[in-house]
Amino acid sequence: MQSEQSWPSEWLRGVLEVCVSRILLDGPSYGYAITQALAEAGLGDVKGGTLYPLLGRLEEAGRVEVEWRPGEGGPGRKYFALTTAGREHAQRLAADWAEFTDTTRALTDAALTDSGRAS
Numbered sequence: 001m002q003s004e005q006s007w008p009s010e011w012l013r014g015v016l017e018v019c020v021s022r023i024l025l026d027g028p029s030y031g032y033a034i035t036q037a038l039a040e041a042g043l044g045d046v047k048g049g050t051l052y053p054l055l056g057r058l059e060e061a062g063r064v065e066v067e068w069r070p071g072e073g074g075p076g077r078k079y080f081a082l083t084t085a086g087r088e089h090a091q092r093l094a095a096d097w098a099e100f101t102d103t104t105r106a107l108t109d110a111a112l113t114d115s116g117r118a119s
Helices: 009-025 031-040 048-060 084-112
Strands: 064-069 077-082
Touching (some): 009 031, 009 077, 031 048, 031 077, 048 064, 048 077
């Protein structure tokens, strides 16, 4: 596995919606907890400036709903939860991503063997 800091940003931008949607399939969560789950999954440090615009787009598309909850001894938190349409979309995204990665792995794995080398 690569270190957390070495994933190209283009790759992370491409997979972020899939991964955030997957995390929200487990239930409502707030921004910091989502970034922690992404980091624990090995995706590295996803900044709020990257995460919150994505969550805003998901909300605008009707895939996420937002709820403010009072904080325990601190400020309130904005929780994000998938709507029914968001859950369906998350499942489709996961299936599409799995097919896409199978396709790209079929191509790129050849680079890891002698058969992928030019003669």
